Amino acid sequence: MLIKMINHITINVKNLEDSLKFYRDILGLEQLDIVNMGDHELIYFALPGGTRLELITYFGTNQDINTNPSDGGIFRHIAFEVDDVRDVEKWMLENAIEVTLSITRVPKLGVYAILVKDPNGVELEFIQKF
Incomplete structure (x- = not known):
């Protein structure tokens, strides 16, 4: 197995409008494709080096999860x-x-x-x- 690159990083969104404003308008990332998967939608943004950021919004089922910098877990x-x-x-x-x-x-x-x-x-x- 040879890993060539990171293809994308996914973030589950709480509020799509706020997330689009942050990543597109504040960070200035280029918005790419929007893909409707039936029960959820994927919105892609270009990151340097060919990696993409994928925002995922589940229609009506996203949950509010609060984290703190000192929390343990699998992602920081x-x-x-x-x-x-x-x-x-x-x-x-x-x-x-x-x-x-x-x-x-x-x-x-x-x-x-x-x-x-x-x-x-x-x-x-x-x-x-x-």
Whole structure:
């Protein structure tokens, strides 16, 4: 078996309108296809390197799940590398996005990091190498 790349990352959405605004309008991701699967819909966005973000909304059955950064489990966050975390933090605050960790220097990893939550409660990390 040879893994060639990550094809897509899926996020179950709580509110489609809020999620579209966040990923398309605030993060500026290019929206690709919308696929109606019958009982749910898939909305794809282009990520750098050919990977796609897949937002999935189940018609009438999405549930509200709350998580905290210290929660154990099988998934923690998605991390994106950016040119300037200061710009990211400013943009998030201007758009009323919850910043759960302000800019933090992480010497052991050689990065500055910021954590935010998307409209679905998914934690996103933005890092800048130093």
